[in-house]
Amino acid sequence: xxxxxxxxxxxxxxxxxxxxxxxxxxxxxxxxxxxxxxxxxxxxxxxxxxxxxxxxxxxxxxxxxxxxxxxxxxxxxxxxxxxxxxxxxxxxxxxxxxxxxxxxxxxxxxxxxxxxxxxxxxxxxxxxxxxxxxxxxxxxxxxxxxxxxxxxxxxxxxxxxxxxxxxxxxxxxxxxxxxxxxxxxxxxxxxxxxxxxxxxxxxxxxxxxxxxxxxxxxxxxxxxxxxxxxxxxxxxxxxxxxxxxxxxxxxxxxxxx
Amino acid sequence: xxxxxxxxxxxxxxxxxxxxxxxxxxxxxxxxxxxxxxxxxxxxxxxxxxxxxxxxxxxxxxxxxxxxxxxxxxxxxxxxxxxxxxxxxxxxxxxxxxxxxxxxxxxxxxxxxxxxxxxxxxxxxxxxxxxxxxxxxxxxxxxxxxxxxxxxxxxxxxxxxxxxxxxxxxxxxxxxxxxxxxxxxxxxxxxxxxxxxxxxxxxxxxxxxxxxxxxxxxxxxxxxxxxxxxxxxxxxxx
Numbered sequence: 001x002x003x004x005x006x007x008x009x010x011x012x013x014x015x016x017x018x019x020x021x022x023x024x025x026x027x028x029x030x031x032x033x034x035x036x037x038x039x040x041x042x043x044x045x046x047x048x049x050x051x052x053x054x055x056x057x058x059x060x061x062x063x064x065x066x067x068x069x070x071x072x073x074x075x076x077x078x079x080x081x082x083x084x085x086x087x088x089x090x091x092x093x094x095x096x097x098x099x100x101x102x103x104x105x106x107x108x109x110x111x112x113x114x115x116x117x118x119x120x121x122x123x124x125x126x127x128x129x130x131x132x133x134x135x136x137x138x139x140x141x142x143x144x145x146x147x148x149x150x151x152x153x154x155x156x157x158x159x160x161x162x163x164x165x166x167x168x169x170x171x172x173x174x175x176x177x178x179x180x181x182x183x184x185x186x187x188x189x190x191x192x193x194x195x196x197x198x199x200x201x202x203x204x205x206x207x208x209x210x211x212x213x214x215x216x217x218x219x220x221x222x223x224x225x226x227x228x229x230x231x232x233x234x235x236x237x238x239x240x241x242x243x244x245x246x247x248x249x250x251x252x253x254x255x256x257x
Numbered sequence: 258x259x260x261x262x263x264x265x266x267x268x269x270x271x272x273x274x275x276x277x278x279x280x281x282x283x284x285x286x287x288x289x290x291x292x293x294x295x296x297x298x299x300x301x302x303x304x305x306x307x308x309x310x311x312x313x314x315x316x317x318x319x320x321x322x323x324x325x326x327x328x329x330x331x332x333x334x335x336x337x338x339x340x341x342x343x344x345x346x347x348x349x350x351x352x353x354x355x356x357x358x359x360x361x362x363x364x365x366x367x368x369x370x371x372x373x374x375x376x377x378x379x380x381x382x383x384x385x386x387x388x389x390x391x392x393x394x395x396x397x398x399x400x401x402x403x404x405x406x407x408x409x410x411x412x413x414x415x416x417x418x419x420x421x422x423x424x425x426x427x428x429x430x431x432x433x434x435x436x437x438x439x440x441x442x443x444x445x446x447x448x449x450x451x452x453x454x455x456x457x458x459x460x461x462x463x464x465x466x467x468x469x470x471x472x473x474x475x476x477x478x479x480x481x482x483x484x485x486x487x488x489x490x491x492x493x494x495x
């Protein structure tokens with residue numbers, strides 16, 4: 001039996017997912033991993049495909065694939081930074097192709113672009129715990145992440161475990177993608193992480209403002225996109241991304257004047 | 258065990274990157290409170306040496322720091338994109354909080370590196386090369402280091418900026434900080450270094466500047482004949 005989750009809980013989940021996306025995105029820009037981050041979100045697709053094949057929750061399959069993808073990026077970057085972007089591009093595009101073969105028809109569309117559907121209490125609970133974990137990590141690790149992304153050597157001499165912090169950040173990124181899959185899908189979730197942060201960069205004058213704007217814009221895009229979807233009967237994910245991208249275009253145009 | 262009075266001892270250090278042996282069988286020591294200049298042509302492994310000293314690249318051989326040594330590292334190149342809204346304040350505060358240092362330490366460090374509070378509000382991308390270099394020194398000083406590693410601190414900076422950076426280094430030396438500095442600038446090397454470590458493709462050498470900096474070595478390092486005149490006043494070396 002499916003228990004109905006009250007709408008306010010759904011709002012809390014999508015809101016906290018957006019907060020996590022805003023925080024993770026601001027640091028993704030610092031880390032110059034906008035491309036890698038977007039590609040990483042695609043790796044969810046084969047996870048969803050395999051999960052459907054073996055009959056488990058698709059989001060669980062996506063989470064496992066995403067965490068595996070984060071580990072892969074981490075392992076590659078330990079070897080060489082230059083080749084990483086190319087390898088990530090190849091591996092994760094291939095993942096998208098494999099995923100497209102495994103999932104077909106409507107399943108594929110849902111996995112790519114998101115399908116809010118009915119939320120089970122279990123999914124709600126796991127989602128809220130996941131979002132709270134990412135948000136807490138980003139707030140607690142803020143100073144260490146600033147130094148890490150300034151220079152890993154400076155961070156190392158400041159006593160930071162560079163490898164571990166790097167891994168934790170990538171896992172937080174992967175977890176954030178997993179949180180947004182239901183709303184935005186594997187193809188669009190990377191955009192909710194990157195676009196509000198890229199808009200925030202143009203508005204902010206310091207790190208706190210950057211984080212504030214990035215979170216605010218991600219939440220705004222998520223809530224407004226979901227509301228327009230609800231009112232017009234269109235898909236949620238594309239509308240969220242369109243709202244976020246519109247903010248980016250408006251801010252860029254106004255700043256250029 | 259490290260010998261008393263030494264800040265750093267390096268024995269038989271070798272670093273290999275892929276198929277290339279960047280550093281081979283390097284041994285030297287750095288007494289506490291002294292300064293070591295590392296010179297060599299581009300690609301001779303100077304930055305790799307620094308990164309091996311802080312254990313950021315895997316290496317063979319031994320690197321021993323004095324017990325309780327705190328290292329401040331001032332890199333030449335940054336991983337960070339400079340057009341981000343990250344201010345001097347963001348960096349210094351982050352480092353101060355990690356070191357559990359009171360906010361007053363930021364003021365103290367700014368004056369040690371010759372910067373004003375104005376720098377705190379500016380985005381790092383808008384700073385001049387010299388200001389940014391001194392901000393990075395300030396960042397390193399917030400950890401109250403006993404040893405400072407400076408990777409080409411005057412490279413790409415205009416002359417007044419270079420003067421201010423070298424003046425800052427001189428003050429730190431007077432405060433008893435052990436300084437290891439990669440530099441292409443011979444006048445800086447001769448004025449500030451107790452010892453020179455040279456890395457060339459064929460060999461390495463180590464010793465006091467007047468003995469080590471022979472015309473033959475300088476030609477290898479700079480790729481052309483270089484004459485070095487050392488006057489009695491160390492401030493007027495060319």
